[in-house]
Amino acid sequence: MCSGGFAKCLGISLMPxxxxxxxxxxxxxxxxxxxxxxxxxxxxxxxxxxxxxxxVLMIFPALVFLGLKxxxxxxxxxxxxxxxxxxxxxxxxxxxxxxxxxGYSVIVSSVAINQGPxxxxxxTGVNETGWMYPFSEGNYLSDKSLWSKCEEPAGVVSWHLSLxxxxxxxxxxxxxxxxxxxxxxLMGALCGxxxxxxxGSDGAV
Numbered sequence: 001m002c003s004g005g006f007a008k009c010l011g012i013s014l015m016p017x018x019x020x021x022x023x024x025x026x027x028x029x030x031x032x033x034x035x036x037x038x039x040x041x042x043x044x045x046x047x048x049x050x051x052x053x054x055x056v057l058m059i060f061p062a063l064v065f066l067g068l069k070x071x072x073x074x075x076x077x078x079x080x081x082x083x084x085x086x087x088x089x090x091x092x093x094x095x096x097x098x099x100x101x102x103g104y105s106v107i108v109s110s111v112a113i114n115q116g117p118x119x120x121x122x123x124t125g126v127n128e129t130g131w132m133y134p135f136s137e138g139n140y141l142s143d144k145s146l147w148s149k150c151e152e153p154a155g156v157v158s159w160h161l162s163l164x165x166x167x168x169x170x171x172x173x174x175x176x177x178x179x180x181x182x183x184x185x186l187m188g189a190l191c192g193x194x195x196x197x198x199x200g201s202d203g204a205v
Contacts, residue, residue, distance in 0.1 A: 011065030025050030032153030057101025088188030
């Protein structure tokens with residue numbers, strides 16, 4: 001397979017992952033599937049790791065990877081003078097952008113999972129009642145009985161944990177795919193492509 005063809009496969013894989021991440025981040029604005037006041041939404045949701053990091057910033061490398069199939073044979077974006085090797089080399093920069101974006105999403109998701117969601121707690125004391133973060137250092141992850149502390153919105157803990165876990169896994173996959181393109185781009189830039197120029201000819205002008 002040509003290096004550009006392989007990059008296209010990576011781009012096709014990244015697009016649905018980016019869409020899933022954006023949707024997950026949007027759903028997090030509705031904890032437990034409920035509409036709540038903005039100040040009652042978990043702080044890390046506003047960091048928009050899924051929308052900005054694994055979403056918007058991932059769209060650019062995905063589109064570039066998709067276009068490399070044509071760049072391999074007819075230069076950069078159809079311009080023969082640009083050169084297919086330069087097109088593959090430039091894709092490394094976009095892959096780096098993708099790694100940074102997905103890395104941001106992974107960090108935000110990890111911190112959010114460890115912190116737990118904001119929810120309404122009805123405790124015994126004044127300082128133990130109200131909207132707060134009732135968990136610390138991920139203690140709720142190993143003790144499901146603690147989930148009952150969150151009375152509102154209903155099901156917010158599983159909602160928070162499930163969606164941020166999806167963002168975490170999707171971000172790791174995106175980082176892996178972009179890292180693969182870095183290697184693929186280096187090989188394409190240094191060794192050239194297996195395709196002939198413009199439709200499989202032997203490079204004749």
